[in-house]
Amino acid sequence: MPERTNRAHAIIVMGVSGSGKSSIGEKLAEALSLRFIEGDQLHPASNVEKMSKGIPLTDADRMPWLDLIGEAMKAALAKGDGVIVSCSALKRIYRERLRVAAGGNLFFVYLEGSKELLSERMGHRSGHFMPTSLLESQLETLEVPTGEPGVVTVDIDDTIEDIAEEARKKLAPLGVA
Numbered sequence: 808m809p810e811r812t813n814r815a816h817a818i819i820v821m822g823v824s825g826s827g828k829s830s831i832g833e834k835l836a837e838a839l840s841l842r843f844i845e846g847d848q849l850h851p852a853s854n855v856e857k858m859s860k861g862i863p864l865t866d867a868d869r870m871p872w873l874d875l876i877g878e879a880m881k882a883a884l885a886k887g888d889g890v891i892v893s894c895s896a897l898k899r900i901y902r903e904r905l906r907v908a909a910g911g912n913l914f915f916v917y918l919e920g921s922k923e924l925l926s927e928r929m930g931h932r933s934g935h936f937m938p939t940s941l942l943e944s945q946l947e948t949l950e951v952p953t954g955e956p957g958v959v960t961v962d963i964d965d966t967i968e969d970i971a972e973e974a975r976k977k978l979a980p981l982g983v984a
């Protein structure tokens with residue numbers, strides 16, 4: 808379990824594509840006065856190209872990307888800054904790698920929602936490289952993090968503001984405020 812202290816924390820807003828990682832991450836960062844990093848922007852070009860073609864990423868594709876996210880969190884924490892990053896973090900081994908990178912000082916906000924709602928939200932998005940056809944493989948790959956240390960789960964069937972507020976309330980007892 809991450810320590811309860813007043814020091815800077817790293818938070819990853821996680822979930823499958825369309826769950827609202829970018830939207831909630833930005834809102835939560837605003838509420839907690841933390842810097843927000845869009846994890847999608849750290850993907851190597853080859854990953855973006857693959858996803859654009861509707862090809863799911865493999866573990867080998869994701870590892871260099873997770874390491875870049877890990878380095879970004881580590882750099883922020885080293886300066887004493889808290890940071891929020893959006894990252895699908897679908898498997899437990901990915902989350903463990905990210906926890907190690909953040910020196911154990913990492914919390915996850917897991918955005919949980921039905922396939923129908925996720926598909927609807929992905930469908931409404933324009934100009935994004937991720938096709939809705941990849942939702943199926945995202946859901947198959949997802950290992951639900953609920954119950955792991957430092958994880959809070961929030962339901963996405965709400966407004967962006969209320970979801971971010973729910974996440975903030977659930978993080979507060981863990982020492983993240």
Ligand SMILES: Nc1ncnc2c1ncn2[C@@H]1O[C@H](COP(=O)(O)OP(=O)(O)O)[C@@H](O)[C@H]1O
Pocket residue numbers: 822823824825826827828829830831893928929931932933963965966967970
């Ligand atoms: N709670 C919400 N209510 C309504 N629309 C939402 C909500 N969360 C996200 N969206 C919209 O759904 C789409 C996917 O959200 P996004 O933040 O890009 O998700 P992700 O980063 O997980 O792929 C975007 O068009 C976004 O504006």
Ligand SMILES: O=C(O)[C@H](O)[C@@H](O)[C@H](O)[C@H](O)COP(=O)(O)O
Pocket residue numbers: 823824825828829847850858864869895896897937945
């Ligand atoms: O691990 C993965 O397969 C990808 O990282 C994926 O989960 C991620 O969601 C994409 O970057 C698409 O971006 P959005 O999540 O913003 O749709």
